[in-house]
Amino acid sequence: MSYNLRKAVEERRKKLINKLLVCNVYKDKEELMYLTLSELENEYKSIQSNGHPHDNMGSIQWINRNKTL
Structure with missing residues (x-):
């Protein structure tokens, strides 16, 4: 295995x-x-397929705003 390939595998x-x-x-x-x-x-x-994408990493939270019509 070449040095560059070995290095790429280790980095991955x-x-x-x-x-x-x-x-x-x-x-x-x-x-x-x-x-x-x-x-x-x-x-x-x-693990990616079993869990929700925001599990244990924070989640998107929506801010409720009162809209006047």
């Missing part, structure tokens, strides 16, 4: 690990370090 793994940690699914970074890139991507996709 780091990003996915950080995203999974932010989602509060995994508490320990060590257990994620042993997963391959494909396993990390599958785990992230399954």
Whole structure:
């Protein structure tokens, strides 16, 4: 595997690990370090499909305004 490809794979793994940690699914970074890139991507996709996009990350809140007609 070339150096650039290896570096790109490691960067993608780091990003996915950080995203999974932010989602509060995994508490320990060590257990994620042993997963391959494909396993990390599958785990992230399954979490994305199961949860609401704003779970544990804040939500959109509408401001009610009184409208005069």
